[in-house]
């Protein structure tokens with residue numbers, strides 16, 4: 259039986275805005291003070307765990323991101339103090355059992371619900387903490403210290419199986435996740451409906467953009483790229499009523515035009531599909547991700563997530 263206290267949301271210390279000091283993000287799966295049976299080691303950490311279950315999966319930060327005009331590209335007086343981080347950003351597609359064993363790509367992109375639950379349980383038992391891309395950027399700016407074993411969970415394309423097979427597990431362990439949705443796919447067979455997307459957003463899942471209809475941006479003229487990028491954010495923002503800060507390049511494919519379009523559209527960050535760590539502040543619009551491959555072993559997953567195996 260999992261303690262409800264274990265579901266405490268990631269919170270920033272209330273003093274963050276006043277002090278300007280870096281603080282630790284605490285709470286979430288495996289946090290040693292969230293067992294519910296032993297007292298918190300100090301009042302400050304206890305205060306950080308004040309939000310009861312279920313709460314939003316991805317907590318809003320107490321300190322809103324500074325406007326990017328404060329970071330005009332190159333390091334300055336307000337340049338980030340921890341510009342590199344080594345946080346695995348995991349990329350999922352389907353969480354399902356692919357019914358077609360001959361569908362090689364589908365099998366690769368499909369993590370079975372059983373494997374997914376085992377992976378999240380391993381994160382939980384390993385003391386890993388799922389953080390958002392906003393948290394990662396905040397850490398790069400030196401605004402926060404990330405908790406032990408931070409990992410970002412992302413899900414591409416807006417498949418409907420996320421709602422049935424992933425969300426309950428994420429809520430069980432209070433793991434933050436980002437769904438990169440494709441507005442023109444919403445409501446199509448096997449994809450989330452608009453109502454389901456609203457449900458995810460209301461549950462605290464971060465909704466990121468993934469173009470309007472999943473074009474390979476490398477193959478499109480600049481005006482189409484700009485439209486695909488900016489309109490996807492506008493549509494998702496209108497549907498969810500929430501900011502859309504994160505972008506994922508379809509097929510992990512990007513070039514200078516695509517990166518410029520993402521920046522011009524006002525996103526804070528963008529993710530691709532390459533595995534090199536660490537991430538850098540300068541590279542925040544081409545953040546690397548690790549694909550979680552269907553059928554991979556739990557040991558391989560642990561390596562993807564940067565956690566020990568077997569769990570302690």
Ligand SMILES: [Zn+2]
Pocket residue numbers: 414415468472507508509
């Ligand atoms: Zn995609």
